Amino acid sequence: MNDVWILAEYHKGMIKEVSYELLAWGRSLADSLGSSLCAVLLSPKIETEKVNSLFEYGADVVYHCTDSSFEFLNCATFSCALESLVRERSPHILLGAATTTGRSVLPYLAVKVSSGLTADCTSLTIEKETNLLLQTRPAIGGNIMATIKTPEHRPQMATVRPKSKKPLKREIGRKGRLESIPFDPLWKDERMKVLEEYIHEGNESSIEEAKRVVSGGKGLKKKENFELISRIASCLGAAVGASREAVDRGWIGYSHQVGLSGKTISPKLYMAVGISGAVQHLAGIKTAEYIVSINNDPTSPIIQISDLAIVGDLFTVCGEIEKEFERRKVFS
Amino acid sequence: MVIVVPIKQVPETSNVQMDSVTGVMIRSGSKAILNPLDLYAIESALRYKEACDARVIAVTMGPQSAMKVLKEAIAMGCDDAVHISDRAFAGADTWSTSYTLAKAIAGMGKVDLIITGERATDGDTGQVGPEIASWLNLPLVTYVSQLIEMRSDSMMVKRMTEEGYQKLEVTLPALITVLKEVATVRLSTLKGKMRAMDMIIPTRTVKDLDVEPSYLGLKGSPTKVVKIEQARVKRDALIIEAMEADKVPDAVISLFDFLEDKQLLEKGESR
Numbered sequence: 001m002n003d004v005w006i007l008a009e010y011h012k013g014m015i016k017e018v019s020y021e022l023l024a025w026g027r028s029l030a031d032s033l034g035s036s037l038c039a040v041l042l043s044p045k046i047e048t049e050k051v052n053s054l055f056e057y058g059a060d061v062v063y064h065c066t067d068s069s070f071e072f073l074n075c076a077t078f079s080c081a082l083e084s085l086v087r088e089r090s091p092h093i094l095l096g097a098a099t100t101t102g103r104s105v106l107p108y109l110a111v112k113v114s115s116g117l118t119a120d121c122t123s124l125t126i127e128k129e130t131n132l133l134l135q136t137r138p139a140i141g142g143n144i145m146a147t148i149k150t151p152e153h154r155p156q157m158a159t160v161r162p163k164s165k166k167p168l169k170r171e172i173g174r175k176g177r178l179e180s181i182p183f184d185p186l187w188k189d190e191r192m193k194v195l196e197e198y199i200h201e202g203n204e205s206s207i208e209e210a211k212r213v214v215s216g217g218k219g220l221k222k223k224e225n226f227e228l229i230s231r232i233a234s235c236l237g238a239a240v241g242a243s244r245e246a247v248d249r250g251w252i253g254y255s256h257q258v259g260l261s262g263k264t265i266s267p268k269l270y271m272a273v274g275i276s277g278a279v280q281h282l283a284g285i286k287t288a289e290y291i292v293s294i295n296n297d298p299t300s301p302i303i304q305i306s307d308l309a310i311v312g313d314l315f316t317v318c319g320e321i322e323k324e325f326e327r328r329k330v331f332s
Numbered sequence: 333m334v335i336v337v338p339i340k341q342v343p344e345t346s347n348v349q350m351d352s353v354t355g356v357m358i359r360s361g362s363k364a365i366l367n368p369l370d371l372y373a374i375e376s377a378l379r380y381k382e383a384c385d386a387r388v389i390a391v392t393m394g395p396q397s398a399m400k401v402l403k404e405a406i407a408m409g410c411d412d413a414v415h416i417s418d419r420a421f422a423g424a425d426t427w428s429t430s431y432t433l434a435k436a437i438a439g440m441g442k443v444d445l446i447i448t449g450e451r452a453t454d455g456d457t458g459q460v461g462p463e464i465a466s467w468l469n470l471p472l473v474t475y476v477s478q479l480i481e482m483r484s485d486s487m488m489v490k491r492m493t494e495e496g497y498q499k500l501e502v503t504l505p506a507l508i509t510v511l512k513e514v515a516t517v518r519l520s521t522l523k524g525k526m527r528a529m530d531m532i533i534p535t536r537t538v539k540d541l542d543v544e545p546s547y548l549g550l551k552g553s554p555t556k557v558v559k560i561e562q563a564r565v566k567r568d569a570l571i572i573e574a575m576e577a578d579k580v581p582d583a584v585i586s587l588f589d590f591l592e593d594k595q596l597l598e599k600g601e602s603r
Contacts, residue, residue, distance in 0.1 A: 002374060011495055027452065034429030072498060075472040077385065100493045104474040107426070107459040110349035116427055116554025119457035138563055140343075140454060147559035191471040191506070195488075196499040206494040236597070254477070254513035255492055260453050261368055261512060269596045290594055292587065296575070307567050308590045310583045320584040 002035035002131070003061075003089070005155065006107070007082070007096040008054060010070065012042035012199075015050050018097040018209065020167035022059040025124055025160055026095060027168060028260045029133065032126040035092065036060040042070045042081055055176040058168050065181035069188050072197070073101050076189035079108040086113050087179065092121040093133050095124070098159040099208070106159055115153040122164045122266065122287055132156070141283035161287070162209050163266045177194050207239045207256060210271040213288075215241030215258055216251070217281075219274020219295060219314055226251045227272060228318050241265070243275045259284035274314045277302025294318065333386040333444040333484050333504075335439050337378045338407060338464065339370040341398040342454040344593040353410035366401040369449035371408075371517045372510050376479060377447050378409045379515060383482040387411045389440065393421060393433055397534060406528035414440075423550030426455070432548060435541045438468065444484070446507040448473065458509070465507035473500065474507045479515075503567030 003287040008019035023039065030037040036047045038061040039054045045066055054062050065081055082105070086094065096102030098120040110117035123136040127149070133156040135148045150156040200206075207213050214236060216229035226246065233240045240256055247257040258265060260280035270288035275281060277293070277300055285291060285304070294314050303309040310317055344363040377388045390405035392398050393416040402413035416436050421508075424432065437443055446465070451458030454568070458474075465472035477497065478490035486503045492511060520528075538548070546552055574583035592598045 024371075025483060040525050073493075073501075075465070075474075076469075079466070100475050100491075103458055104462055104472065108466040108472060110459075110554075111430065111447045111463050112425060114554075115547050117459060118555055119426075119459055134558070139456060140558055141456075144555050145561045147561075148555050149558050150555050153554040189471060192473060192500060192502040194500045197496065198499075199496040209494055231398035254511060263457070269591070269594075271566075288595070290596065291567065292590070293569075298571070298573075303571060305571050306569040309569045309571045310574050310578060310587060310588065311571060312583060313577075316577055316580050317574060317584065320580045322585050324588060 002033045002092045003038050004030040004033065004035060005095070006037045006059075006092045007094070007102065008024050008039045008041045009097060009099065009101050010041065010046070010202070013046060013050070015041070015046075015053060017131040017167070018099060019054070020094050021162065022097055022160060023054065024165045024168045026093075027058040029093060029124060029126055030060075033092065033131060034123050035138045038063060038091070040082065040085060041065070042078055044068050046069050051167050051178065053170070056170045056172060056174045059176050061177045061179065063179050065183055067183040067188075069183075072194040073104065074189050074192050075104050075108040076191070077114055077187050078105045080187035080189070081181075081183070082109050083112045084184065084187070087153060091253070094155040094157045096157075096159045098161045102159045106157055110157055113155070115155055115157055116150040117157040118148045118150070119159055120264070121158045121160050124158065124160065125163055133158070138264070138287065141279065142286035143283070144266070161264075162267055163211065163268070164287070207241045207258065207263055207265050207267075210239030210265075210267055212236050212238035212271075213241045213258070213265060213267045214238045214271045214273065215243065215275060216246055217275030218242035218245040219276075220246065221252070222247070223251045225315075228315070232273070232318055232321060235322065236251040236269075237270070238269070238271070241270075243281050244278075272302050272306075273318065275302055276300040277305070333384055334440070334442060335380055335386045335388045335445045335447060336440065337370070337373050337377045337388060337390050337403055337410065337447050338433050338437075338460070339373070339390055339392050339407065339449075340367045340452045341365070341392065341394050341401045342367045342452050353519045364397060364400070366404050367445060367449060367452040367454075369453065369512065371449075372512055372514050373449045374405055374408055374410060375515045375517045376476075376508075376510050377445075378518070379479065380445065380447075381409075382483050382488065384484045386554050390434060390435065391416065393417070393429060394435075401530040402533050403521070403531070406531055407524040408518060409520075409524055413531070413533045415533050415535045417535050420545070420548045423553065424460040424548065425553035425555045426457050426463055427555070428547055428549060428553045430460045431467060431552075432541070433460070434464045434467035435543050436536060437464065439541060442522070443549045444504045445487075446470070446505075448507070448509045450509055450511050461507060461509040465592075468507070471502050473502050473506065476508045476510045477513045540577060562572045
């Protein structure tokens with residue numbers, strides 16, 4: 001069997017968007033191989049239309065295992081279920097998202113099924129002569145792109161960076177084969193239990209999953225000024241990021257830090273405000289589609305990797321950006 | 333109780349600059365340092381030690397020079413250190429590295445807790461910690477941002493996710509991977525540094541570990557690097573000079589034109 005599998009992600013009654021991105025990657029690989037694309041969904045009971053959305057975004061088969069223990073991630077439980085499926089059906093390729101879920105479960109599973117795993121890929125293709133998966137990922141702070149193969153072991157496993165591909169256009173009514181997988185109580189791991197979950201408000205959305213990110217750095221001078229970043233972000237419908245300096249000064253939490261010791265992200269737009277662009281910071285944004293910077297120093301390294309750079313006082317410039325958004329609101 | 337902290341030596345990246353023509357990182361001297369994110373794993377272990385009276389063992393796999401990061405861990409307050417080194421381990425991917433480390437840890441007797449950093453700043457995979465947990469069949473809690481309660485047989489922690497965070501309870505033995513926000517890292521003390529200087533750290537080689545030789549090093553690694561390319565980094569920025577206030581409105585108009593042209597202003601879902 002040459003099947004391509006993706007691990008869909010579930011949260012609070014919903015299938016996460018990143019699952020559809022994985023389907024887009026999987027679809028192109030399955031088409032190159034002439035094989036089927038299968039989505040594995042481990043979740044509590046969920047509405048049928050949600051499951052069907054996986055077909056509409058490109059899956060040919062959905063393996064759905066339902067149990068309340070899939071409400072929150074438990075690596076041992078998830079890995080047991082996946083191991084059993086993988087052993088029974090021997091997929092050629094298994095992809096997960098490079099998220100807190102995928103980056104935890106897939107390594108756990110890779111050991112159980114004795115196969116290799118490549119982290120945080122930004123490109124996946126099939127090598128024509130061998131039908132092997134070519135997995136490309138940035139390494140050494142984004143300075144090199146390494147292409148990796150898993151020649152002997154199966155499945156070939158990779159986690160894929162969120163936002164590295166757009167979901168396919170949803171094809172309403174597209175059908176596939178749904179297979180329900182019975183839950184084996186032996187899979188259940190009781191050693192770890194989630195007691196509570198706190199969900200961020202909308203504007204605190206995670207920077208890895210955001211299409212647009214506005215980040216602030218040292219140039220903002222003090223904590224109160226960081227508000228400016230949140231306001232611009234909210235105008236743009238963007239998530240809020242920060243440089244290490246801003247995080248270390250306590251202006252915003254670590255979950256917002258972009259760079260080598262923070263998050264590596266690939267948004268469509270990255271806007272850096274008052275960030276000079278230390279190598280470590282740049283390492284986190286090299287795969288962003290467009291980079292815009294606002295900074296008063298024309299020699300800042302950030303300008304080298306910007307698509308558009310405004311050299312000026314960030315407070316004046318951001319004030320004007322806010323005014324422009326106001327104007328547009330009035331006229332739209 | 334016994335806590336093991338696997339750590340890694342990585343190339344220093346804080347003083348590097350970018351080549352202005354190629355946009356590639358220039359590694360002046362490329363000093364090797366302790367992976368900065370491992371400091372938080374060591375710090376967490378030391379806090380646990382203070383709460384529950386544990387013995388903390390730092391372990392690393394790497395060449396002779398990696399001994400230096402173990403000394404650093406001792407200087408911070410770790411009780412013991414183990415160095416794993418053998419030519420047979422060279423070139424290992426995460427699967428093979430985690431196998432070797434797991435075997436070394438299994439050989440240490442009863443271990444209650446393993447704490448790793450989120451990932452290393454060079455390979456950047458974050459896979460070795462979770463894979464060690466899998467080899468040892470331990471419960472795994474990743475992305476821990478706070479140690480809420482530390483007990484000798486269980487712990488309560490905060491775990492970060494994309495949506496927010498979870499509060500969860502895990503029984504020991506277990507493996508956790510910690511984030512930078514878990515704690516502020518202490519400095520090493522003079523006493524600690526002197527202890528580190530005097531300490532003789534044992535090196536374990538292939539014959540000291542109960543390992544399957546075909547799982548080791550480059551040959552034992554399921555994944556193979558087939559190509560390395562320089563990443564595209566430099567972009568040709570449209571630079572708009574707006575140091576004087578009267579130039580700002582036009583600069584902002586250009587910015588909006590750019591955003592519109594690239595369809596970056598489209599409303600709709602933000603994620």
